[in-house]
Amino acid sequence: MVVMIDRITQGIKELEIEEIQTLVQRALDSGHTADKILDAIRKGADEVGRFFEEGTYFISDLVMAGQIMKTALEILQPHLKAGGESQGKIVLGTIEGDIHDIGKQIVKTFMASAGFEVHDLGVDVPAKKFAEAAKDINADIVAVSVLFSVAALNLESVVEEIRTAGLREKVKVIAGGAAARQEYINRFGVDAAVNDAITGMDKIRSWMAEKR
Known part of the structure; x- marks a missing residue:
């Protein structure tokens, strides 16, 4: 066995x-x-x-x-038993102006296999919807998939909507995908920017460890 x-x-x-x-x-x-x-x-x-x-x-x-x-x-x-111990709650979606789904699905699978509750908003998601979902499920993380540099400009709106909802102190925002750049941390106010699922999961795990 x-x-x-x-x-x-x-x-x-x-x-x-x-x-x-x-x-x-x-x-x-x-x-x-x-x-x-x-x-x-x-x-x-x-x-x-x-x-x-x-x-x-x-x-x-x-x-x-x-x-x-x-x-x-x-x-x-x-x-799987309902109500098992969760590693944390994540809101996931592809940013407004971008309809790519494959990368997001890969990340979602890694998150789920690691024990996280994932609330998938789909693709072409408006900034306000990320904030609303984060508030609704009491999320720890908002993960935004960005494949196009032009669409990445909407990251600033995502961060601002989360701040307006009064969640910025408790919710971490991570941008991931081909268009994610380290400069986005200072430029748009995200907490991390990564290009692959593995690096993203490492970052998310470290944040959750700090919370505990």
């Missing part, structure tokens, strides 16, 4: 997309708890992140890893 759990971690780490459905289902059928399987998925995601940081894996590998974890989580979701 231990071997089966280890195989799930290995399957994600080695990007075995055709194997993951069978592995997760077999683990469930063998009596492993959903929480234990989720932990194996998280470990696999951590290994993928390590390979990416070392330069062994590339963006295309992150895309594949995201799809593998999404598949695993879809099988696992009905078996």
Whole structure:
């Protein structure tokens, strides 16, 4: 039984997309708890992140890893206990003026596998909607996907709407995607700007650790 759990971690780490459905289902059928399987998925995601940081894996590998974890989580979701310990609440969306969804979906999968509650607003999201959602769910993080430099100009409005809603002191804002630049921290007032899911997750985890 231990071997089966280890195989799930290995399957994600080695990007075995055709194997993951069978592995997760077999683990469930063998009596492993959903929480234990989720932990194996998280470990696999951590290994993928390590390979990416070392330069062994590339963006295309992150895309594949995201799809593998999404598949695993879809099988696992009905078996996860409601009300389990959450690592934090995140509002996620692609900024107004941008309709790209793939990168956001990859990030969403990494967030969910790490135990975060993710409220996905979709694409082409107005600044005010980010703030409203953050207030509604009592979010810890607002994560904004930006693929176009022109659309990134709307980041300032996102930060301002969050401030107007009285949430700026408690809500961190992270911009992620191909158009994210470090200069946006000073220029638009975001708390972080990253170009990949792994770096983004590291930043989010560090923020949540500070909160605790």
